[in-house]
Amino acid sequence: MSETEALRDRAAGLDKADELGALRERFVLDEVVYLDGNSLGALPASVPGRVADVVGREWGRLRIRSWTESGWWTAPERIGDRIAPLVGAAAGQIVVGDSTSVNVFKAVVGAVRLSGGPQAGRDEILVDASTFPTDGYIAESAARMTGCTLRPLAPADMPGAAGPRTAAALVNHVDYRTGRLHDLPGITAAVRDAGGLAVWDLCHSAGALPVGLDAHGVDLAVGCTYKYLNGGPGSPAYLYVAERHQGAFDSPLPGWNSHAEPFGMRAGYAPVDGARRGRVGTPDILSMLALEEALTVWDGVSVEAVRAKSLALTDFFLECVAAHVPAGLVASVTPAVHAERGSQVALRCDRADEVMDELITRGVVGDFRAPDVLRFGFTPLYVGFAEVERAARVLGEVVRG
Amino acid sequence: MSETEALRDRAAGLDKADELGALRERFVLDEVVYLDGNSLGALPASVPGRVADVVGREWGRLRIRSWTESGWWTAPERIGDRIAPLVGAAAGQIVVGDSTSVNVFKAVVGAVRLSGGPQAGRDEILVDASTFPTDGYIAESAARMTGCTLRPLAPADMPGAAGPRTAAALVNHVDYRTGRLHDLPGITAAVRDAGGLAVWDLCHSAGALPVGLDAHGVDLAVGCTYKYLNGGPGSPAYLYVAERHQGAFDSPLPGWNSHAEPFGMRAGYAPVDGARRGRVGTPDILSMLALEEALTVWDGVSVEAVRAKSLALTDFFLECVAAHVPAGLVASVTPAVHAERGSQVALRCDRADEVMDELITRGVVGDFRAPDVLRFGFTPLYVGFAEVERAARVLGEVVRG
Known part of the structure; x- marks a missing residue:
């Protein structure tokens, strides 16, 4: 089993065990990996009717x-x-x-x-x-x-x-x-x-x-x-x-x-x-x-469960980035220690603006923050682990050029 | 012809000659006489789709x-x-x-x-x-x-x-x-x-x-x-x-x-x-x-035409109030001189709060402003002269008790 296959298996297992996984149905989402909920959250499905x-x-x-x-x-x-x-x-x-x-x-x-x-x-x-x-x-x-x-x-x-x-x-x-x-x-x-x-x-x-x-x-x-x-x-x-x-x-x-x-x-x-x-x-x-x-x-969601999933998502993303992105091309500026980490991962990267444009073109949406940061936000209510693996994999493809 | 019939005839003629009359179709309206557009304007018909x-x-x-x-x-x-x-x-x-x-x-x-x-x-x-x-x-x-x-x-x-x-x-x-x-x-x-x-x-x-x-x-x-x-x-x-x-x-x-x-x-x-x-x-x-x-x-509406109709509406309302409401029961606090009048008529009245509640119940919506004012706003884009006559007539019925 390749490292990529192993990570995909891990992601599938994490998604299966995710007690918040069903909440994704409460949102309007598509095939895009949306890691920009820390800029604009996705549309909850009941909002248009209201x-x-x-x-x-x-x-x-x-x-x-x-x-x-x-x-x-x-x-x-x-x-x-x-x-x-x-x-x-x-x-x-x-x-x-x-x-x-x-x-x-x-x-x-x-x-x-x-x-x-x-x-x-x-x-x-x-x-x-x-x-x-x-x-x-x-x-x-x-x-x-x-x-x-x-x-x-x-x-x-x-x-x-x-x-x-x-x-x-x-x-x-x-x-x-x-x-x-x-x-x-x-x-x-x-x-x-x-x-x-x-x-x-x-x-x-x-x-x-x-x-x-x-x-x-x-x-x-x-x-x-x-x-x-x-x-x-x-x-x-x-x-x-x-x-x-x-x-x-x-x-x-x-x-x-x-x-x-x-x-x-x-x-x-x-x-x-x-x-x-x-x-x-x-x-x-x-x-x-x-x-x-x-x-x-x-409704019915505990913030503690959200926090636990958030940390699991950002941990897994950092792990997938380490596996998929050649060493030295990106560097995390987000603290590794849980007690000092929010729900996002920020990666310093050359030509970060161009890299983000290309990621978006390939269906992975985060955002760029001047001067050199790729910012990925993880909304535990609707982001899954398979998406996290895919985002890191596409990032690796893009930065390899 | 009674005075009421004469006013209704006048209203019909004014509505027929109203160059802005067709604009009413651009709004969602019903049988209510809505004279509260100076508090919350009516819904334009194209807004829900947008x-x-x-x-x-x-x-x-x-x-x-x-x-x-x-x-x-x-x-x-x-x-x-x-x-x-x-x-x-x-x-x-x-x-x-x-x-x-x-x-x-x-x-x-x-x-x-x-x-x-x-x-x-x-x-x-x-x-x-x-x-x-x-x-x-x-x-x-x-x-x-x-x-x-x-x-x-x-x-x-x-x-x-x-x-x-x-x-x-x-x-x-x-x-x-x-x-x-x-x-x-x-x-x-x-x-x-x-x-x-x-x-x-x-x-x-x-x-x-x-x-x-x-x-x-x-x-x-x-x-x-x-x-x-x-x-x-x-x-x-x-x-x-x-x-x-x-x-x-x-x-x-x-x-x-x-x-x-x-x-x-x-x-x-x-x-x-x-x-x-x-x-x-x-x-x-x-x-x-x-x-x-x-x-x-x-689109295509001139503010000058709106002003002309606004003054015609408030003039006609004051005339209908004089005809329909027994003398002494209401008193206008809105200037009679055009150059000093906005697009509303404010009438001082005993028990103005109760009178407004009853007007609303009878399908004429204005608002009450403490302590004793009935306020009627005239939005030239969607208010017609027949509505103005009806509002004054219902006001007369309500204040007569």
Whole structure:
């Protein structure tokens, strides 16, 4: 038996034993090996019917009545409660709406204010130096508008750096490029012990691994819903404000949806209690209700089982890459240690942009991240082991040229 | 012939002569008299098919490839250019995305910075005292975060109040409650002459009457797209930044979508030129492309013809109300003068909330605005004169009790 045959046999056995394997039927998929669910999750099969109903009946027939009769008005907090168990949060702390960038702004400004801010001598915002760029840009704006200074650091250095000047720390749970999983419990505790607040960006972890927001005492968090949560292109992001902070949470975007009496049309602003305080303007209902339907694929699924499969998928991919790709042509920048790995594998490679184009042409879809990274995301709900073997094999063919 | 019969005859004649009458076929409508298009526009008939294609094919089959192949990435500015002629703007000045509230924040902070702000002695933001509440709440936050003070005023008093301390003025083109149309050219000029910048909220005017953003030298403007533009529930709002201000426009929400090289993933922020500088995070594609399709109902339609019909509809409604409703039971708070009237009629009435509930039960849908206003919006693209007569007649029956 050749090495390739042996790997294929192993893949078949792993697929057969996969307790999550049947979930693939909940998605619209085809012969393409789709390893880009960490950029845009695949379409859940029940979403088209639900969206057609929202458009045709709720908007088309009920029109304005749907704000109450179809539950549109309460969608942001209702869907937040649906996301909550996936990130280890009790109900009432997450609200859905706006983009991740806008939520980073709310969360970082909110964190600075909760910390006391410059008036209390807290005038530094620590930010993950390798962050997804938008987080850094928005944190810089938040710093400028609150009288703080931005201090970029490796997340591992944050516990040592946090001190009396720390207002907030903005950190990605999983690095978008390398796939490194950062130490959420440790960094959160260190920032809290220093008197600041930690804001976590969960874009690359929610839906792929247990987050444990409540268990680890996270202060604030944001995340998108179009990656491992499969909400659709540009589906609304979410904001988590821990219950203990909600009463003092002071949003920089106090839109009418966060008013205690939104239809009172009062000239003075009075914020509502609870997670709704993170709402701003009228929610984009089509995108939001598509997301709500997409979340039904999680019915009966445990995040722990997803994590176990995720690690098995990335382990197997690394093994197949070692077998199929000649030594030296690619190098993994994703940590080998499970405790430091998200649900993706990033491989450094010459001409990575051209290699990815060719992979896509041959039916293996990942993405390229400048300057030299091939990024492969593994969504445990719909990626199988035979696909993983095939992806590595095609990669070997492509890089051999 | 009774007065009622005479009004019905008049309505039939007006409908027959209505050059926009055939546009009703472009919408999904029924026997309900829908006078709430100023809250949520009716469903354009071609939208369900387009949304099904976006979900099923673009997301479901092409997945991540659609960001380029289906034109998702460029949708915000492409759709902005589609809105532009409806508000009298040349291409390249409008970008679609986020909620109205979030765009008010971008626009007001941007205006303060363009004016020089407190460092230049400009530390006041004038705001329409009867504004839709969210504008006031967000302007207050913008003032707080830029070191300014908010000064609420009747729009008519703004020209006299604008002076060397004026950084910005935020005004609604049409008042959401009374339907009063404010003097956009005059206020814009007065604020500009004082060295400040005017920010217009077009939620209740865009799609109902000519706005003339370029012709009147407006600096910045925002608006929603779910009222007279029929984009669907919570469809994304838009931001207009006049071309002359774009180079210096300094957004408080500098998300990665507004970077000169968004996929360069650079640590430092460098804003792109043009309208795209108003973008923030990943756009909500389902809502955005539904809006794009909804805008096709404007093909071949002139805003001037829409305005003419709008005034004819509101004139006729006021006439029918005078005929059908016993004197003294309702009082219009909408200006009688055409130059001061938007596309709605607001009637003050006892027990207005109960009256509106009963109207809705009897198939006439408007809305109630606290504390005592019945609000009826007239969308010239799909409301006819016979419907107007019927609405007034049913109102008369309801208030008679």
